[in-house]
Amino acid sequence: MAQTSTSQRHHDSILKALVSTALNQSKLSGLCEILKVVASAVNATGCVLWKVSPDSKLDQDPPIGSLFVVAHWCEKNQIFTTFDVPIIPLIGVAILKNQTINVKDAMSEGLESFARSGNVRSLCLVPMNFADATKGIIGMFRDVPQPFDKAAVLEAEQLAQLVGHLHQVIRREVAFRLMQNVDHAVRETERRCSTASLPKDDLKKVPQRICDLVTETLQCVETSIFLEDRFDTPGVYELMATTWPERLKKETYRKGENGLTGYVLNHARPIQIFDLSQDINTIQFRHPGLIWKDSTIVAEAARRFLGIGAGDNLPPLSFIATPILQGEELLGVIRCSLAKGPPYYLGSEETSLLELVAAHISEYWGAVLRRRKSEEENLAWRALIDSIRKLNRFVHNQLAKEVPDEHEIFAQALQVTDDVIRGAEITDIRLLDQNKKELYFAETHGVAWNTGSKGEIQERLRRRFSVLENPPKSVGADVYKTRTTCVIPDVHDTSYHYSETFPDTKRIIVAPIGVEDKFFGVLDIRGTGEHGFAPHTEAIADVLGQQLGLYHYLMATISQLRSSEAEREIEMDHQRQTFEDLEHQLKSPIIQAYARVQAFLKDIPAESRVLRQMQAIRGLCGKVRRVTISTGIFASLAKGKPIEPTFRSLYYQDLIRMLIEAAMDHEFIVDTERYIKFEVIRKTFEPLGKLEVRADPDLLEQAVNNVLDNAGKYSFPSTSVLIYGGFTGKGRFHISVANKGIKIHSREVRQCSERGWRGEEAAAASGDGTGIGLWIVDNVMKSQGGELIIAPTTSDGITEIKLILPVSS
Amino acid sequence: MKILVVEDDHLQRDWIRQQLQQELNAQIDVIKTELDFRSRLEEITKNPPDVIIMDIMLRWTDPNPAMEPQPEDVKMEGFFRAGLRCEKLLASDERTKNIPVILYTVLANSDLGDKIKKLGQNIFYVPKDSDIRPLARWIRGLVRRH
Numbered sequence: 001m002a003q004t005s006t007s008q009r010h011h012d013s014i015l016k017a018l019v020s021t022a023l024n025q026s027k028l029s030g031l032c033e034i035l036k037v038v039a040s041a042v043n044a045t046g047c048v049l050w051k052v053s054p055d056s057k058l059d060q061d062p063p064i065g066s067l068f069v070v071a072h073w074c075e076k077n078q079i080f081t082t083f084d085v086p087i088i089p090l091i092g093v094a095i096l097k098n099q100t101i102n103v104k105d106a107m108s109e110g111l112e113s114f115a116r117s118g119n120v121r122s123l124c125l126v127p128m129n130f131a132d133a134t135k136g137i138i139g140m141f142r143d144v145p146q147p148f149d150k151a152a153v154l155e156a157e158q159l160a161q162l163v164g165h166l167h168q169v170i171r172r173e174v175a176f177r178l179m180q181n182v183d184h185a186v187r188e189t190e191r192r193c194s195t196a197s198l199p200k201d202d203l204k205k206v207p208q209r210i211c212d213l214v215t216e217t218l219q220c221v222e223t224s225i226f227l228e229d230r231f232d233t234p235g236v237y238e239l240m241a242t243t244w245p246e247r248l249k250k251e252t253y254r255k256g257e258n259g260l261t262g263y264v265l266n267h268a269r270p271i272q273i274f275d276l277s278q279d280i281n282t283i284q285f286r287h288p289g290l291i292w293k294d295s296t297i298v299a300e301a302a303r304r305f306l307g308i309g310a311g312d313n314l315p316p317l318s319f320i321a322t323p324i325l326q327g328e329e330l331l332g333v334i335r336c337s338l339a340k341g342p343p344y345y346l347g348s349e350e351t352s353l354l355e356l357v358a359a360h361i362s363e364y365w366g367a368v369l370r371r372r373k374s375e376e377e378n379l380a381w382r383a384l385i386d387s388i389r390k391l392n393r394f395v396h397n398q399l400a401k402e403v404p405d406e407h408e409i410f411a412q413a414l415q416v417t418d419d420v421i422r423g424a425e426i427t428d429i430r431l432l433d434q435n436k437k438e439l440y441f442a443e444t445h446g447v448a449w450n451t452g453s454k455g456e457i458q459e460r461l462r463r464r465f466s467v468l469e470n471p472p473k474s475v476g477a478d479v480y481k482t483r484t485t486c487v488i489p490d491v492h493d494t495s496y497h498y499s500e501t502f503p504d505t506k507r508i509i510v511a512p513i514g515v516e517d518k519f520f521g522v523l524d525i526r527g528t529g530e531h532g533f534a535p536h537t538e539a540i541a542d543v544l545g546q547q548l549g550l551y552h553y554l555m556a557t558i559s560q561l562r563s564s565e566a567e568r569e570i571e572m573d574h575q576r577q578t579f580e581d582l583e584h585q586l587k588s589p590i591i592q593a594y595a596r597v598q599a600f601l602k603d604i605p606a607e608s609r610v611l612r613q614m615q616a617i618r619g620l621c622g623k624v625r626r627v628t629i630s631t632g633i634f635a636s637l638a639k640g641k642p643i644e645p646t647f648r649s650l651y652y653q654d655l656i657r658m659l660i661e662a663a664m665d666h667e668f669i670v671d672t673e674r675y676i677k678f679e680v681i682r683k684t685f686e687p688l689g690k691l692e693v694r695a696d697p698d699l700l701e702q703a704v705n706n707v708l709d710n711a712g713k714y715s716f717p718s719t720s721v722l723i724y725g726g727f728t729g730k731g732r733f734h735i736s737v738a739n740k741g742i743k744i745h746s747r748e749v750r751q752c753s754e755r756g757w758r759g760e761e762a763a764a765a766s767g768d769g770t771g772i773g774l775w776i777v778d779n780v781m782k783s784q785g786g787e788l789i790i791a792p793t794t795s796d797g798i799t800e801i802k803l804i805l806p807v808s809s
Numbered sequence: 810m811k812i813l814v815v816e817d818d819h820l821q822r823d824w825i826r827q828q829l830q831q832e833l834n835a836q837i838d839v840i841k842t843e844l845d846f847r848s849r850l851e852e853i854t855k856n857p858p859d860v861i862i863m864d865i866m867l868r869w870t871d872p873n874p875a876m877e878p879q880p881e882d883v884k885m886e887g888f889f890r891a892g893l894r895c896e897k898l899l900a901s902d903e904r905t906k907n908i909p910v911i912l913y914t915v916l917a918n919s920d921l922g923d924k925i926k927k928l929g930q931n932i933f934y935v936p937k938d939s940d941i942r943p944l945a946r947w948i949r950g951l952v953r954r955h
Contacts, residue, residue: 620820671819674871714872741872764879767817767842767868767888797874 063092207241315344414445511545645696
């Protein structure tokens with residue numbers, strides 16, 4: 001009883017040691033420590049855990065296959081030179097019948113090779129099951145010919161049942177730690193560059209860290225990661241990191257290639273090869289479609305890296321690889337090869353682990369690509385904005401030209417398209433014809449347009465595309481119908497016929513050219529290279545199409561405006577002619593009326609009431625005559641036609657007579673209730689003597705009367721308007737009009753003679769006129785070689801206007 | 810019969826006054842500018858005329874050393890439609906809104922466009938003419954009707 005209790009305590013302590021050992025392991029090789037505990041429990045000098053190879057056939061007679069070392073422990077740290085043992089009938093039976101075999105002399109039971117390599121004398125083979133239901137055997141041995149007794153065998157059998165589970169515990173722990181470390185490596189990078197893209201060398205640091213972790217965990221020679229940098233080298237899966245001790249023979253892969261990595265890329269599914277040196281037909285049977293034949297290089301490398309001599313056995317040349325996927329999108333491949341420690345092969349469990357690692361890499365690389373995409377988009381949009389700014393300047397300069405050239409604008413726009421859309425090699429603008437039936441080539445860009453003979457090029461450019469078919473036969477017609485941008489990533493997938501124009505076309509984007517609901521045509525963008533269009537290209541094409549639509553609309557509107565302007569010019573000319581005609585019709589009778597009244601007045605006695613009436617009538621006629629002449633002058637000046645004076649010599653008497661008559665006329669037409677007097681100061685004209693003033697009497701009279709008209713209109717009540725003359729400088733004589741009324745400020749002097757200008761107070765006191773009086777006077781005086789001088793109102797309220805004329809002897 | 814003539818041109822004003830006195834034997838009062846009209850609005854409401862003859866193009870005021878500045882609306886629109894502004898002032902007061910107003914102007918009906926269509930029922934358009942009799946006939950008719 002006491003013995004049983006001691007034995008039980010011994011067993012319990014072994015169990016405790018097993019569990020605590022298992023929980024402390026962080027590598028797969030930690031299983032060796034478990035075996036150490038097991039070996040110690042049965043007083044063995046060594047212990048080996050074998051697993052039945054996947055291709056073994058135990059139920060055949062004799063059984064076929066081998067046992068591969070999963071883990072081993074030897075008291076004397078022997079290194080086993082054999083990694084597998086054949087499944088001899090003895091072992092086959094033990095596994096099949098789940099029976100322990102106590103081999104008294106290992107050297108005589110067909111296990112010589114193993115026995116020699118480990119100095120094994122007595123051996124106890126205990127069948128066990130792994131957690132994945134694979135069969136295995138634990139071999140406990142001694143280096144002395146001392147067979148295991150019943151108690152030891154019983155202990156070994158009990159412990160063997162635990163080893164499978166503990167193996168699973170270690171694997172889970174190892175997997176968990178690996179995932180934790182991989183996750184840490186990824187998160188650390190994410191934290192460091194949450195927004196900006198890393199340089200390519202830095203980008204490789206995370207995959208390299210992952211490769212190191214996987215290599216260490218799986219105890220393999222190589223872990224390599226291949227990833228596609230779809231922005232720099234799309235379609236190429238480039239080696240991002242590896243633990244292969246030498247430079248890899250092949251560092252890039254593409255889809256469609258042969259080989260183990262090529263197989264994973266082509267099929268986007270994992271591959272797991274237990275031993276590459278086994279019969280190729282067996283490998284191909286398990287992996288249909290795999291084309292691979294050269295295991296020699298791998299075997300040579302295995303010998304080099306594992307330090308195994310030419311005559312010694314090699315461990316299985318294991319290879320596992322798994323795709324790195326994001327949804328259905330293939331981002332790359334991670335692969336591992338050549339196990340260099342126990343277990344000496346890479347199996348399904350390792351493959352599952354690799355799949356978990358691949359998921360983390362996918363997360364990491366997906367984030368990198370998203371950042372790159374976002375940067376790429378930002379760059380493209382910025383480039384677009386810059387280009388559109390330049391394009392707008394170009395269009396602005398074109399529109400400033402008398403005849404803007406829309407082809408120049410289109411050519412520039414296609415150049416911009418080429419610049420901002422990567423992979424846009426063949427571009428063109430097709431416009432809708434006037435009948436809105438067909439699209440024709442308005443502008444083309446790209447080398448492809450100019451390839452071929454002259455005839456072929458012309459033929460190509462002459463092509464037209466009907467937009468009226470239903471269903472549309474061309475993408476242009478489709479866009480015309482839908483008014484939305486159409487993207488064709490692969491022309492082979494559409495029913496449209498592209499090969500006719502450019503056989504090399506691989507992808508197309510067609511954007512409508514229009515503004516709001518107006519459709520003018522399409523912008524056609526084609527790519528022939530391996531590079532696909534970036535996802536944002538559609539939006540950019542859309543913007544360019546709208547921009548082109550705007551330009552086209554602007555051009556059409558400006559052309560329309562210019563033609564209306566020309567029509568308006570013609571209309572204006574017609575109006576000017578009408579003015580001239582009306583002036584002519586008005587002027588002749590009013591001059592006659594004025595002349596007859598003038599003649600009649602001479603015969604009327606001074607005291608007669610009729611005289612006053614007639615003087616008033618003359619004043620009115622004079623006003624009408626001035627307005628009529630002003631209309632004519634206005635029409636001429638508006639037309640750009642200069643005033644053509646008819647010069648005459650005017651002497652003192654002529655001037656005095658003209659001025660007195662004008663003064664009298666104005667006195668009669670000014671509101672009598674305002675008591676404005678007009679006074680000619682004769683003596684100021686006397687210095688003129690016999691000198692003559694060269695002027696057009698009608699124009700001078702017009703100028704004088706316009707000035708008097710203003711003076712009468714703007715004088716304060718009960719004031720006088722003075723008319724006087726005199727020399728001003730050499731050879732110049734002035735006729736001046738001074739009055740006291742609404743002021744002309746010095747700041748207004750310049751504006752007074754501008755067309756249509758009126759001071760605020762003048763406007764308030766005026767019930768007619770449009771502000772052209774002094775403008776006409778200025779022009780009239782200049783036409784006679786004279787001048788109009790307006791002096792600002794003095795401090796005592798006097799405003800003076802001078803009409804200056806040249807004098808000759 | 811009391812007639813108020815709003816006319817800034819003294820030649821026309823005197824002539825209209827003389828002619829209407831002869832034709833209608835009426836008591837005729839005259840206003841010369843838009844400012845005068847506004848100043849006398851209160852007086853008009855208290856003692857309304859039978860008819861107002863209103864010119865359309867009116868100056869704001871006669872020149873004088875202490876000129877009253879133009880209000881913003883007058884500054885903006887100028888003298889061209891001053892008569893219509895005066896009419897609006899009449900229309901805005903219950904006491905004067907029904908006084909018959911004859912727009913007596915050299916402007917053609919079509920020149921006034923929509924503006925004249927929007928005016929009240931008591932506003933009439935008569936073109937200026939050298940013959941005063943058409944205007945006199947209108948005044949007689951309006952006085953009879955009211």
